[in-house]
Amino acid sequence: MTTQIRQLPATPSMMSPPPARWPHLSTVVIVGLIAAVPLVFFGDYWMFVAAKILAFGIAAMGLQILYGRAGLMSLAQGAFMGVGAYAGYLVAQSGLGPGIQLLAVIGAASLVALIVGLPTLRLSPLRLAIVTLAFGELFNWLLINSTEWTGGSQGAPVEPLIIFGFDTSYPLDAYLVALAFAVPLTLFALNLGQTHLGRRMMAIRDSEMAAVSVGVFIPKTKIIAFVLSAVFGGIGGWLYSATTGFIAPPDFDLFASVFLLAAVVIGGSRSVAGAWMGTAFIVLLPEGFNLIGQPNLYALAGGLLLATTALLLPDGFSGVFAHIKSLITRMRAQEDRA
Amino acid sequence: MNATGYAMRTDQLTVRYGSFTALSEVSVGLRAGAITGLIGPNGAGKTTLLNALSGFTDVHSGVVYLEEKDVTTLAAHRRARAGVIRGFQTVRLLERESVLDNVLLGAERLHQPSDCSQILGLPAHWKWRTVARSKAADVLELLGLSSDSHRSVDSLPFASRRLVEVARVLISAPPVVLLDEPAAGLDQRGRIELAGALVRVHEQTGLTMAVVEHDIDFVTRLCGSVIAMDSGSHVMTGTPQEVFSDARVQIAYFGRAANAHA
Amino acid sequence: MKSTNRKERWITVESSNPFGQLILGGLTSGLLYALLLLGFMVVFQVSKTVNFAFGQVGMVAAFSAWFFWSSLGLPLPVAIGIGAILAVVVNSAIGIIVITKIPAGRPGLDLVVTLGIFLFLTAVMQLLIDANAHAFPSLGGDKRTVLGGVVVNANDVAIMVLGVFVIGGVYVLFSRTTLGMELRASAENADIAASAGVNVRLLRLGTWTFAGLLAALVAVLVASRLSVDAFYMTPVLIKAFVAGMIGGMDRFFAPLVIAIGIGVYEALAIFIWGSSAGTPAVFLLIIIALAVMPKRFTAARHEVRA
Numbered sequence: 001m002t003t004q005i006r007q008l009p010a011t012p013s014m015m016s017p018p019p020a021r022w023p024h025l026s027t028v029v030i031v032g033l034i035a036a037v038p039l040v041f042f043g044d045y046w047m048f049v050a051a052k053i054l055a056f057g058i059a060a061m062g063l064q065i066l067y068g069r070a071g072l073m074s075l076a077q078g079a080f081m082g083v084g085a086y087a088g089y090l091v092a093q094s095g096l097g098p099g100i101q102l103l104a105v106i107g108a109a110s111l112v113a114l115i116v117g118l119p120t121l122r123l124s125p126l127r128l129a130i131v132t133l134a135f136g137e138l139f140n141w142l143l144i145n146s147t148e149w150t151g152g153s154q155g156a157p158v159e160p161l162i163i164f165g166f167d168t169s170y171p172l173d174a175y176l177v178a179l180a181f182a183v184p185l186t187l188f189a190l191n192l193g194q195t196h197l198g199r200r201m202m203a204i205r206d207s208e209m210a211a212v213s214v215g216v217f218i219p220k221t222k223i224i225a226f227v228l229s230a231v232f233g234g235i236g237g238w239l240y241s242a243t244t245g246f247i248a249p250p251d252f253d254l255f256a257s258v259f260l261l262a263a264v265v266i267g268g269s270r271s272v273a274g275a276w277m278g279t280a281f282i283v284l285l286p287e288g289f290n291l292i293g294q295p296n297l298y299a300l301a302g303g304l305l306l307a308t309t310a311l312l313l314p315d316g317f318s319g320v321f322a323h324i325k326s327l328i329t330r331m332r333a334q335e336d337r338a
Numbered sequence: 339m340n341a342t343g344y345a346m347r348t349d350q351l352t353v354r355y356g357s358f359t360a361l362s363e364v365s366v367g368l369r370a371g372a373i374t375g376l377i378g379p380n381g382a383g384k385t386t387l388l389n390a391l392s393g394f395t396d397v398h399s400g401v402v403y404l405e406e407k408d409v410t411t412l413a414a415h416r417r418a419r420a421g422v423i424r425g426f427q428t429v430r431l432l433e434r435e436s437v438l439d440n441v442l443l444g445a446e447r448l449h450q451p452s453d454c455s456q457i458l459g460l461p462a463h464w465k466w467r468t469v470a471r472s473k474a475a476d477v478l479e480l481l482g483l484s485s486d487s488h489r490s491v492d493s494l495p496f497a498s499r500r501l502v503e504v505a506r507v508l509i510s511a512p513p514v515v516l517l518d519e520p521a522a523g524l525d526q527r528g529r530i531e532l533a534g535a536l537v538r539v540h541e542q543t544g545l546t547m548a549v550v551e552h553d554i555d556f557v558t559r560l561c562g563s564v565i566a567m568d569s570g571s572h573v574m575t576g577t578p579q580e581v582f583s584d585a586r587v588q589i590a591y592f593g594r595a596a597n598a599h600a
Numbered sequence: 601m602k603s604t605n606r607k608e609r610w611i612t613v614e615s616s617n618p619f620g621q622l623i624l625g626g627l628t629s630g631l632l633y634a635l636l637l638l639g640f641m642v643v644f645q646v647s648k649t650v651n652f653a654f655g656q657v658g659m660v661a662a663f664s665a666w667f668f669w670s671s672l673g674l675p676l677p678v679a680i681g682i683g684a685i686l687a688v689v690v691n692s693a694i695g696i697i698v699i700t701k702i703p704a705g706r707p708g709l710d711l712v713v714t715l716g717i718f719l720f721l722t723a724v725m726q727l728l729i730d731a732n733a734h735a736f737p738s739l740g741g742d743k744r745t746v747l748g749g750v751v752v753n754a755n756d757v758a759i760m761v762l763g764v765f766v767i768g769g770v771y772v773l774f775s776r777t778t779l780g781m782e783l784r785a786s787a788e789n790a791d792i793a794a795s796a797g798v799n800v801r802l803l804r805l806g807t808w809t810f811a812g813l814l815a816a817l818v819a820v821l822v823a824s825r826l827s828v829d830a831f832y833m834t835p836v837l838i839k840a841f842v843a844g845m846i847g848g849m850d851r852f853f854a855p856l857v858i859a860i861g862i863g864v865y866e867a868l869a870i871f872i873w874g875s876s877a878g879t880p881a882v883f884l885l886i887i888i889a890l891a892v893m894p895k896r897f898t899a900a901r902h903e904v905r906a
């Protein structure tokens with residue numbers, strides 16, 4: 001063991017700035033960029049795409065809480081989007097407005113999360129992932145086989161949301177409505193990083209023993225993470241269905257869940273900004289191939305691009321930002337010394 | 339303080355792993371408001387005893403008392419909330435998170451605003467956060483970690499990582515602290531500093547502490563009394579001088595203590 | 601997913617002992633799950649990686665075998681042989697180019713990377729052949745005898761014989777031979793194994809080859825009982841994957857027995873509740889079983905003790 005030289009008490013100017021502010025800034029920039037997309041392209045189609053990114057991004061933020069923060073892998077975030085979408089749809093069928101729909105979405109997502117989570121949260125993360133996979137498959141089967149309620153495998157058209165005169169059947173309005181949800185939810189997700197609850201979740205991810213040793217009751221924290229993530233998923237799904245005006249079981253199947261997981265991992269599972277970047281990547285990738293006039297190439301190159309990106313950036317897009325940040329910090333420190 | 343004068347004690351405590359007896363009918367106590375050393379060769383059962391005190395292992399028979407209340411079957415997290423906070427022999431940290439975050443994890447025991455107001459970011463949460471941070475700053479200062487507080491723990495040298503864990507234990511000023519070889523990997527100067535810091539905390543708060551440690555000098559500097567163990571049994575309890583000069587302890591222990599210095 | 605609700609052909613065969621028939625059907629499909637899982641586990645052993653694209657490796661073999669046979673008119677054994685070689689090549693390529701490059705300590709990354717490969721293989725085959733389902737030769741499904749009222753065809757017999765021999769063979773190889781010891785050593789720590797004179801690269805190549813062959817074998821057999829397209833292996837992979845996770849990827853017989861059990865249970869559920877009940881019955885049972893199972897059966901390798 002080398003002798004450790006204790007540094008002299010640092011003068012205020014030498015102290016590193018609290019790093020907690022930086023993720024905020026990058027998230028604000030990312031959200032701002034996404035928010036600016038329709039202003040740049042200013043076409044209905046791109047506003048529709050942007051609204052979709054917002055809806056998926058909300059669900060991805062939920063998965064980021066569960067997977068990136070609490071270390072619990074879920075293969076059912078797509079299914080929770082479905083829970084929200086169909087809960088909103090069923091309530092809308094009985095003629096109730098957006099406020100009640102939102103309550104139903106939150107209630108249904110929480111309830112289902114409790115039913116799936118309570119008995120199984122003691123399982124190891126991998127086995128919990130299997131439970132979520134099984135739940136997703138069951139949910140999809142249920143959607144397909146209760147045709148009178150859900151429209152079955154054919155799907156069903158969804159009434160647009162009309163909130164304060166904004167009508168989601170118009171892409172610009174759908175976009176603004178989704179933005180009105182995405183902004184506060186992003187702030188909640190960011191705030192979680194500042195709370196002790198968020199720290200408790202990280203402790204579950206990194207060392208359950210450390211968590212227990214300071215008095216954390218693990219099941220409760222896991223349940224909170226699970227329910228929070230389901231609520232984000234549900235709201236995302238509800239907004240998605242309002243944006244597309246149509247719901248069908250394949251929108252919420254295992255592949256939807258796996259793509260959301262891919263978004264979180266590609267973006268960098270440890271940051272909220274990562275969830276947004278990953279979602280934008282996953283949604284924009286096929287659009288990019290459309291844009292260069294090669295839509296068929298997406299099927300072929302999309303998978304390869306996903307695999308290569310994940311391999312080249314194992315800490316995701318936000319990992320790159322973190323890396324650049326630490327480089328800058330180190331360079332500054334060297335300048336200070338010089 | 340209670341009639342026995344022990345903050346925590348065990349009565350005829352036996353811990354078994356399969357057919358192996360890791361602790362056999364151990365009756366020892368941690369004197370309230372004192373620092374007690376826990377010594378013994380490798381495999382003596384020191385960590386097992388801490389595990390039993392903190393609720394991290396199932397007990398086969400016997401009783402664990404906290405302030406004369408039977409806590410033998412109290413779950414580990416409840417014992418922590420009741421004020422028994424431990425460190426680990428192999429440090430367990432939030433890797434890739436900052437020193438500050440790691441230390442703040444220990445603030446779990448401080449009365450917190452509800453989860454709901456934390457999620458919604460209500461003012462109660464921000465107030466709590468300020469309080470917790472100032473406590474973290476104090477304990478980091480005490481352990482000489484202030485300048486590292488925003489560094490990620492995985493970039494720290496091994497010895498500092500141990501100190502981070504000690505800081506996590508101490509931040510909530512728990513009434514009972516159990517440390518498992520907190521000075522392992524520290525150099526001589528680090529040991530002296532750590533012992534000094536622990537003594538200072540102890541003077542300030544009057545907490546009850548048990549410290550597993552191999553280093554005679556460290557134990558003598560820190561502890562009023564020492565419990566010696568060997569092969570899962572309690573050998574003797576006494577002042578450091580008494581214990582280290584006892585023939586039974588020397589036979590069981592000193593052959594290895596020389597190694598532990600290295 | 602396209603293929604979840606396809607009716608399996610063997611269910612509809614006439615027999616005088618429907619219960620025996622259904623057990624046989626469940627047993628054979630369970631064995632197919634187990635064989636695919638075996639390949640999955642072998643890959644996991646050497647790479648600690650969950651390969652989501654493993655079923656698609658088999659799909660490449662079976663789909664291209666179908667193409668060579670039906671469109672190019674090659675004899676069936678030759679077509680299947682070429683398919684198997686393709687599977688070995690593809691699997692080795694995935695292993696060498698992709699899986700060994702996945703950095704450790706990033707849980708979930710393996711799933712994302714191999715999802716990319718999954719999509720790529722699917723797209724390639726859809727582009728090269730097509731996106732439709734095709735009937736595959738029944739591979740002995742028409743040669744039948746009746747045993748105790750149960751119609752047994754050559755395909756069933758082949759699966760059972762292969763299942764027993766391959767699983768038994770791998771077990772003996774892993775537990776009883778020096779080759780098995782070297783494999784386990786290089787799985788634990790490749791550097792140490794290499795310094796002890798084990799040719800880790802050759803061993804890995806052997807593992808990819810073997811796993812590729814297994815995937816091809818299972819995929820061809822599944823195709824011969826259902827039909828073949830670019831997606832049909834996914835339900836099989838999911839069930840194998842689930843069995844592996846429940847039984848524990850670091851164990852041997854437990855996950856394989858669970859895989860076979862899933863096959864039998866699925867057949868039972870279809871028998872009792874009708875053909876659309878297979879999927880929900882299986883997944884419901886999985887959730888319930890994991891929820892009520894005592895902790896010591898479900899706990900994976902835990903954090904090291906305090």
Ligand SMILES: Nc1ncnc2c1ncn2[C@@H]1O[C@H](COP(=O)(O)OP(=O)(O)OP(=O)(O)O)[C@@H](O)[C@H]1O
Nearest residue numbers: 355360378379380381382383384385386387427905
């Ligand atoms: N969870 C467990 N399962 C099985 N055996 C255990 C377990 N925990 C401890 N043991 C055994 O109990 C004995 C005492 O272990 P313990 O860790 O308490 O010793 P120790 O005094 O802390 O030693 P050291 O100085 O090496 O830390 C050892 O032989 C150990 O192998």
Ligand SMILES: [Mg+2]
Nearest residue numbers: 384385386427
């Ligand atoms: Mg110990």
